[in-house]
Amino acid sequence: MKAVVYAEKGKFEIREKPKPSVIDATDAIVRVTTASICTSDLHIRAGAVPRAVPGITVGHEFVGVVEEVGRGVSRFSVGDRVAVNVETFCGHCFYCRHGWVNNCTDPAGGWAMGCRIDGCQTEYVRVPFADNGLTPIPAHVSDEKALFTGDLLSTGYWAADIGEVSEGDVVAIIGAGPTGICTAMCVRMRKPSKIVMIDVQRERLEFAESHGLADVTALVPDEDPEEVLRSLTYGRGADVVMEVAGGKDTFQTAWRIARPNAVVVVVAMYEEPQMLPLPDMYGKNLVFKTGGVDASHCQDIMDMIASGDIDPSVLVTHRFDFDHIMDAYELFAEHRDGVMKVAVKVSEP
Ligand SMILES: [Zn+2]
Numbered sequence: 001m002k003a004v005v006y007a008e009k010g011k012f013e014i015r016e017k018p019k020p021s022v023i024d025a026t027d028a029i030v031r032v033t034t035a036s037i038c039t040s041d042l043h044i045r046a047g048a049v050p051r052a053v054p055g056i057t058v059g060h061e062f063v064g065v066v067e068e069v070g071r072g073v074s075r076f077s078v079g080d081r082v083a084v085n086v087e088t089f090c091g092h093c094f095y096c097r098h099g100w101v102n103n104c105t106d107p108a109g110g111w112a113m114g115c116r117i118d119g120c121q122t123e124y125v126r127v128p129f130a131d132n133g134l135t136p137i138p139a140h141v142s143d144e145k146a147l148f149t150g151d152l153l154s155t156g157y158w159a160a161d162i163g164e165v166s167e168g169d170v171v172a173i174i175g176a177g178p179t180g181i182c183t184a185m186c187v188r189m190r191k192p193s194k195i196v197m198i199d200v201q202r203e204r205l206e207f208a209e210s211h212g213l214a215d216v217t218a219l220v221p222d223e224d225p226e227e228v229l230r231s232l233t234y235g236r237g238a239d240v241v242m243e244v245a246g247g248k249d250t251f252q253t254a255w256r257i258a259r260p261n262a263v264v265v266v267v268a269m270y271e272e273p274q275m276l277p278l279p280d281m282y283g284k285n286l287v288f289k290t291g292g293v294d295a296s297h298c299q300d301i302m303d304m305i306a307s308g309d310i311d312p313s314v315l316v317t318h319r320f321d322f323d324h325i326m327d328a329y330e331l332f333a334e335h336r337d338g339v340m341k342v343a344v345k346v347s348e349p
């Protein structure tokens with residue numbers, strides 16, 4: 001089968017690989033039907049993820065059909081349509097028992113797929129701990145609606161959760177890209193009074209607004225997010241801040257626009273260390289929470305999709321078949337043509 005492989009720093013290539021088979025009793029083999037490309041894939045290609053293993057099949061956002069199960073898999077059978085979690089986790093170590101699956105201590109635990117073990121930009125994938133890492137897709141939910149359950153939406157769900165967003169809050173989200181949009185979808189479910197989206201790209205803010213995911217926007221640098229937030233909150237600032245952008249000065253924006261005693265969630269991955277100017281923020285009594293998603297609520301997310309409360313398929317702006325996946329990479333990496341997310345069709349559901 002053909003697979004997109006991390007050849008070396010700066011280079012992905014298509015290689016022929018053998019179809020995987022069950023190794024451990026808790027494994028499932030999933031036939032990929034639709035896959036996507038994540039910014040983390042680009043980080044791997046750039047050589048910015050030191051634990052990524054050269055020769056590995058990349059990709060960790062996908063849905064498919066169960067092709068084979070080990071004898072220890074009890075929740076799934078051959079033929080089931082499934083969304084696959086970005087994280088593999090054992091379900092019984094100290095961290096898993098707390099729901100902190102990102103830090104699962106199993107050698108294959110945490111974000112392994114498409115990084116340390118073979119991922120999804122291919123035809124078949126071996127999924128360890130299948131009972132924990134797969135989520136059934138109801139018949140009326142399309143591949144494209146289910147595609148972001150295990151990674152992007154899990155991130156948004158986790159951010160809204162640890163941000164302790166409550167009804168009536170004014171929530172600021174810095175970064176209106178795909179992760180910011182998924183965060184806004186999950187924040188919206190908690191009935192905030194306002195979602196304020198902040199970005200440097202007008203099109204992304206318009207996208208958020210047109211899908212009902214931004215009540216107010218701040219286009220930087222034309223508008224000052226701090227002023228926008230103060231004008232909405234009797235001068236206080238945001239009740240919760242989600243820093244999703246990871247830009248040059250977005251961490252500074254994040255704590256500045258927060259009101260005293262706010263929770264600031266840092267979802268973003270930075271390329272450089274950040275300054276925490278404690279003397280400047282003294283007396284603001286902020287709570288910072290930082291990421292790596294714990295993708296442990298996929299069933300709740302699938303329920304939100306199945307009931308029509310959220311429709312993440314709006315993120316799919318471009319579609320490709322697997323033979324053109326390298327074109328998809330180019331488009332996605334270069335942010336061409338208003339791309340938000342690509343859907344790569346690998347086989348029939
Ligand atoms: Zn990802």
Ligand SMILES: [Zn+2]
Nearest residue numbers: 090093096104
């Ligand atoms: Zn574990």
